[in-house]
Every structure is written in C-alpha cells, then in structure tokens.
Amino acid sequence: MASVRFTPLYVLYKLFSWNQVKLKRECYLSDEKPAGGGKGAGGKRSPSPADYDAQRKEIDGLYDQIESSRFDLPMLKITEHTLMVPLVGAVDSVKSQKIMEDVLDSIKPMQLKVVVLDVAGIKVVDSAVAAHLIKVAKATRLMGCKTIISGISSIISQNIVNLGVDVRDLETTSTLQDAINIAYKENGLKLVKVDD
Amino acid sequence: MTELVSKQTVIDTIAIIDLDRKDLEAANYGSQFAERIKSEQATGAVVNLASFQYITSDDIGCLHHLVAVLEVAGIQTCVCGINSASAALIYNFVDTVRFTTALDTQSAIDELKNR
Numbered sequence A: 001m002a003s004v005r006f007t008p009l010y011v012l013y014k015l016f017s018w019n020q021v022k023l024k025r026e027c028y029l030s031d032e033k034p035a036g037g038g039k040g041a042g043g044k045r046s047p048s049p050a051d052y053d054a055q056r057k058e059i060d061g062l063y064d065q066i067e068s069s070r071f072d073l074p075m076l077k078i079t080e081h082t083l084m085v086p087l088v089g090a091v092d093s094v095k096s097q098k099i100m101e102d103v104l105d106s107i108k109p110m111q112l113k114v115v116v117l118d119v120a121g122i123k124v125v126d127s128a129v130a131a132h133l134i135k136v137a138k139a140t141r142l143m144g145c146k147t148i149i150s151g152i153s154s155i156i157s158q159n160i161v162n163l164g165v166d167v168r169d170l171e172t173t174s175t176l177q178d179a180i181n182i183a184y185k186e187n188g189l190k191l192v193k194v195d196d
Numbered sequence B: 001m002t003e004l005v006s007k008q009t010v011i012d013t014i015a016i017i018d019l020d021r022k023d024l025e026a027a028n029y030g031s032q033f034a035e036r037i038k039s040e041q042a043t044g045a046v047v048n049l050a051s052f053q054y055i056t057s058d059d060i061g062c063l064h065h066l067v068a069v070l071e072v073a074g075i076q077t078c079v080c081g082i083n084s085a086s087a088a089l090i091y092n093f094v095d096t097v098r099f100t101t102a103l104d105t106q107s108a109i110d111e112l113k114n115r
Helices: A008-029 A049-070 A093-110 A127-142 A154-163 A176-186 B021-025 B029-039 B057-072 B084-090 B105-113
Strands: A076-079 A082-089 A114-122 A146-150 B007-011 B014-018 B044-048 B076-080
Touching: A076 A176, A082 A093, A082 A176, A093 A114, A093 A127, A093 B084, A114 A127, A114 A176, A127 A146, A127 A154, A127 B084, A146 A176, B014 B029, B014 B105, B021 B029, B021 B057, B029 B057, B044 B057, B044 B105, B057 B076, B076 B105
Parallel strands: A082 A114, A114 A146, B014 B044, B044 B076
Antiparallel strands: A076 A082, B007 B014
C-alpha cells in the first residue's frame, strides 16, 4: 500500500487546487464570467465567456424543456367533436398559456365543436386565472368552437363575482355532468338510460 | 374604383370569399363586395381568412366594417378560417369581436343555413 507523505509542499499544492475548484464553482453560481479566454497552463484552452454563455443557454433550454413537459395537459376526447380538459393544481401564467395553445391547436385537427374546461381541481381561481379562462373561451369561439367551464364551486363563483370579472361571455356549470350534457346537446346527442 | 382581387365562388346561394388583405385597403371595399355578392344572387356570405398568416387589430376593424355593410345590405355573413396563432393573440389587442365565426367554410355554410 502506497503511503502519502504530508510534506508542507504537498499540503500547499492540495490547498491551492481545492481553492481553484471552489473559485470556479462560486464563479458559476454567481453568474460571473472568468476573465480572458486564452490558453491556460499545460497548453489546454480554458473556456471563453462565449463558451460559458453557450453552456448557460443550453442549461436554460433544458430547464425550459423540463418545465414544459411538467405541464402536459390531459386532453380527453369524449365524443367525436367534444374535448374535455381537466385542470389540476395551481394555474400560473405559463400553465394558462399552455392551456390556450394546446386547446387552440387541437380544434382544427380534431374538428372540435365543444371544449369543456373542468376547473374543479384548481386550488385558487383569482382574477388572473378567471381572465385567462375568459380569453380561452373567446379565442376558441373565434375558431367556431364553444367553451364550457365546469366544476365551479360556490366559493369560486363568489370570488369571481367579488373580483368583478365579466363572465357574460362564459358558459359555466357547477358539475362536469351538466357540462357534458350541454356538450352532447350541442353535438345533437342525448344521454339515454338503458333499462336492464 | 379598384378591382377586387379576392376570389369568390357561389355554392347554394352562399358566396364564399377567399379574402385577400389587399382588398381591405380599398376605400369602398364594403360596397364593392356587397355589389359583387348581389350580382351573383347570393343571400349569404362566408369570408374565409385562411390566407391570413396573422390577423392584426386593424384587420379586425376592417372585418367589422365589411360584415356590418354586408348585413345592412341583407347578406348574412360568417367569418371562418382563423388560425390558432391569430386566435390566441387577437384578444391581447382587441376587446370584442362582433361577427359570427366558424372553423372552416363547411361549418360556416352550415351555420348560415341553420340561422
């Protein structure tokens, strides 16, 4: 077994290399770029500020991909021309934008006539969320599609009214069942109870 | 008076206009479209915006004007062919849209027939 002799020179060398690593780490975390970009000791080319920028852009891009994949919306086609989108958790500006894009992008390929946005799983419906839902409803109507917002509880409806949001353009229902009944009616369908 | 460049076809007394943006720059495009539709004995009109890659607030203003002129002239009108990108953006610039819309020309024809 090889033994290590802790000579003063060896300890100094170790301390120096550890400080170099620590310095680089702090430099990266504090978003500070190292000066210069020339060749370091040993003939190796040290990374230039442009390299750091490129790496940072790459990392940011990966973060964006992770963030966007986290908000994959479930899109449930319940009849030929009806789409149901259950919304769960907190809705922020990124998620609301994704809702808008995904719903609008699916109207033409799916030949949709009705979109049901179920907000029963949304924790808080504030003025921003309500405004965005109205915007989605208006935008879908431009593409010839009707939007029904279902799952509005009594507390949420009180909040929306207290916030002074204009909901005249919105069709709302308290339960998903009511929304699906309206969607069926819009498509000329009817739910019939089958006798045993 | 400038000649309209938008293509027009008539199916079952409904005129389908593939709208060209250049026509919205003419001074009296509303009356010109109304005359052209009436000359073909059409009672309804579908304004197809499929050739518009983007729709500006000015375009919406022009469409309001065109639809209003046609409706006053007794021609029921429906606008169709708005793409998803335009639909997503337009409400950031415009508060209300005062015309009936449909997904495509077939849906617009159905909409006019069911009125």
